[in-house]
């Protein structure tokens with residue numbers, strides 16, 4: 001039995017990853033499209049066997065309320081649009097799967113959580129890494145104590161972001177530059193690997209004045225996050241460097257790394273092991289799975305079995321709160337304290 005998804009926003013991610021992953025999923029099917037470009041949407045609808053009557057635009061979006069083929073709305077729009085489309089989708093009585101970053105302000109995240117609670121619909125943020133097999137194997141190793149007590153983490157997520165006219169380069173639409181877009185993967189992984197929340201962040205940003213790509217948003221961001229157990233996460237992100245994606249986590253007994261990390265494909269877990277006093281790198285063989293299919297199947301099962309998603313709105317809100325603190329630290333040059341989240345951010 002497959003749960004019907006409406007895909008909102010037919011940009012690069014929706015067309016290149018999400019719709020193709022539907023075919024690899026076990027419990028999902030695309031049943032509606034929402035786009036500002038009707039010709040494009042009709043063509044894609046035909047390709048995926050979606051009815052013409054299930055193609056909407058941003059003004060007719062609310063009519064999804066009357067479409068019984070749709071149980072979940074998957075929001076794949078520019079970041080600042082996530083909040084309004086989540087609230088409207090919840091009011092239409094549909095469950096919401098929303099792309100990362102959840103929104104551009106903590107207030108919007110709170111508004112999204114409240115709207116979904118009020119409408120009694122589920123809200124999940126599409127943190128695909130938390131459904132990816134190598135990440136899951138690493139979490140399992142850490143929880144089983146294989147690394148010993150965690151001490152440090154280092155990660156980077158960088159790419160050259162070219163076009164100065166793209167919404168990602170506009171503060172109002174993106175909320176920031178590389179930090180909320182790609183740096184959020186490093187931040188989220190530090191939290192889900194350690195299963196702790198930072199109490200303090202210290203950060204800097206680089207924003208070259210002579211580059212039109214960075215008129216409104218930062219080019220790179222460097223963060224040190226401190227956690228209650230003494231664990232410290234250091235991570236970088238950039239829109240101004242060649243693609244580079246990596247994480248390493250160090251415990252007292254061993255270290256482990258994902259190289260690459262955060263990517264759509266080719267994620268590889270390796271860890272150090274002491275054998276007869278010799279340090280060797282071990283690479284477990286882990287079957288590659290489509291992260292988008294895994295993530296969407298999780299949402300579909302939560303709907304079918306009435307469970308709270310593993311990465312609910314609270315998880316996105318917490319990353320937004322920390323992102324706000326990161327920018328405050330970069331602005332003031334001071335470490336910024338964080339209070340613990342008000343509610344659990346992940347469910348089992």
Ligand code: NAD
Pocket residue numbers: 009010011012013014036076077078079099100101126128167173181
């Ligand atoms: P994109 O620019 O390729 O697509 C965005 C879509 O929104 C386009 O079809 C565009 O027409 C539409 N749109 C509607 N109103 C718009 C407006 N006012 N300005 C600009 N576009 C508008 O972007 P994308 O890369 O597909 O990203 C969409 C969302 O998905 C973002 O929130 C992004 O952070 C997220 N994303 C997540 C991943 C991931 O790995 N999970 C990867 C890429 C993007």
